[in-house]
Amino acid sequence: MTTTTPATTLSTTRTEPIAQLFIDGAWRAGSDGGTFPVVDPADGSTIADFAIASREDCLAAVESAALAQTSWAATSPRERSELLRAAYEVLTEEVETLAEIMIRENGKSYRDAIGEANYAKEFFRWFAEEAVRIPGEYRLSPSGDKRIVVDRQPIGVSLLITPWNFPAAMATRKLAPALAAGCTVILKPARETPLAAAFVVDVLRRVGFPPGVVSLVTPVPTGPIVAEMLSHPAVRKLSFTGSTEVGRELLHACADTVVSASMELGGNAPVVVLPGADLELTVRESLLAKMRNGGSACTAANRFYVHSSIHDAFVARMAEELAAVRVGSGLDHDNDLGALVSVRERDKVAGLVDGAVRDGATVVHGGRSWEDGAFYDATLVTGVRHGSAITTTEIFGPVTAVVRYDDVDEAVRMANDTVFGLMAYVFGEEREAVAVARRLEAGMVAINRGVVSDPAAPFGGVKQSGLGREGSSEGILEFLEEQYIALTS
Structure with missing residues (x-):
């Protein structure tokens, strides 16, 4: 894994953090005009006032993702790979900026922040490579009457929900495989730490991901609006990292429309x-x-x-x-x-x-x-x-x-x-x-x-610690559906 030698001080040139929603390829305020404070836990100061996403904003993000899904799924694996690799390169250049954002909104030590920033960018590099290695199968049936072809297609619009403790790495660990698989995504970061997620999303915008492929929303109230997003017929995947208690509620919300759910839940x-x-x-x-x-x-x-x-x-x-x-x-x-x-x-x-x-x-x-x-x-x-x-x-x-x-x-x-x-x-x-x-x-x-x-390693738990795996070759499979095609022998 690439590492960065810590400097003695952080850069004195500081850009203002992005504190808006990202929908249909553009940063914008929430339709209701409301905001919530993002607080530096080291001193209690307000870093930014982040836009609140209304129900209408979140459904607009879903519709934008749904409109972009077909064209994004049709892009070549190489094109998706190159975009992810470009995001990795930008984050490599700007790793200190990302670390500083996390120090301020999360309270991390510099060592932890720079470590996470370097870890986060590696998911873009890893899945840039996995995008061109999506597996399939072709074999003769035992009876000899047909050829069995197993193809894998993007599962579709994916809602990604991330926690506050690793605001950059948990975002890239979900964004990278979903985008590599050909899925459009809506990222909902934790309200405590939305700035690192916004920075990562802006990197994706800057390297050329098309409008609608990536969105970022911060709904308030969270539960009812997320449930409504999950009930939208276009949303076919939920990837959630957070507490087991919230994970159980989200699984219930997925049940009505049988949304595929990956869960990385609590540990002990x-x-x-x-x-x-x-x-x-x-x-x-x-x-x-x-x-x-x-x-x-x-x-x-x-x-x-x-x-x-x-x-x-x-x-x-x-x-x-x-x-x-x-x-x-x-x-x-x-x-x-x-x-x-x-x-x-x-x-x-x-x-x-x-x-x-x-x-x-x-x-x-x-x-x-x-x-x-x-x-x-x-x-x-x-x-x-x-x-x-x-x-x-x-x-x-x-x-x-x-x-x-x-x-x-x-x-x-x-x-x-x-x-x-x-x-x-x-x-x-x-x-x-x-x-x-x-x-x-x-x-x-x-x-x-x-x-x-x-x-490169599969990350996930058993019992009530989750469903599915992130990272490794397994991570991209969470965002792909198998399709069996029978051919005449």
Whole structure:
């Protein structure tokens, strides 16, 4: 993956962020004229007033996408590929600008923001290559009476709904395969972080995607308008990343018109530290698994099950490392941990820690909310009881919650004791770690490493963590329908 060496300061030349809707190839205000504030969680200041999309705006976006669908689907795979590659090239040139937008609207540290910006652009490069490799089949039937041709066609107008925690990467991870497949798209970003999504959409406009192929809307109220969009006969696909609770509601909304749904939902990732695990490697990679994006990731390590033989040493080393974490605005590149996306999110995280302490746990390090800004210290909590709220709730913050265990079978049972199954981590001697990994109910498992995300790898979960896969060769298939054609032998 391409990386950018962090500069010492952000660029002083700052363009005003785009804060409008994008419909039928043009940026415009909402038809009702309303706006909502986009707030910098580091200081509470308003960055921009973003246009509210009315019901009429959203249906106009659907109609525009429907009108463009036939011509876009008819473009050659090479043409779609070249446009996506051009978007990748522009984002490569402007990666610092995208990172700065995310620092301001999301509160990320510079390291997390530049990391996401580089990760986000890779989806355009990856699916530029996948666009020209859409598979099909041609074979003789077993009876010999016909040739079986299996073709794949674009599924059609696709509604893409993205969360606030990775506002650029979640947008490109959906936009790129849908566009590569020949689908027109309507992107609905989270209200907390629409500016990064708008920047990405404008890159697509600038490189030449035709009017109607890409739209961006921010409806208020969200639920009823999204449901109406899903009921439109032209909309044939929903790709959603967000909470399991909202995912369930959207699946109900898809049912009436049998809209195909891909869902990347909540997680509750366990970390199983086996006896004999390499302490330094485990701590180093656990920090990545826990602290990436300040813990606000569906793949973030949520519950640490640490064997008694290594528990005390693990806690001591983690405490040392967390004590060195610098907290503050991402505008200062030396800070390791930025703000949470809002004061409400910060208070939710603080409440989970306070609840764990009331339940008998001990705060070894951190546990403090800042008075100014939505900051929460890197925190380590031990003596956590499995089944308590902090182990059953997706923390989405910089809190390491440690449960001591003695028996590996019990650790596996506790790790699987959840309705979620997105991500899991195992640390230990490789052969034993692989054996444990195969027993874990998770769509993805990392062994002796803290990060697994890669555009070339299938991303998704089991149980109530989602439906379908994003990235890899599987990602484009979510936006294609199989068509069987029978030919005379």
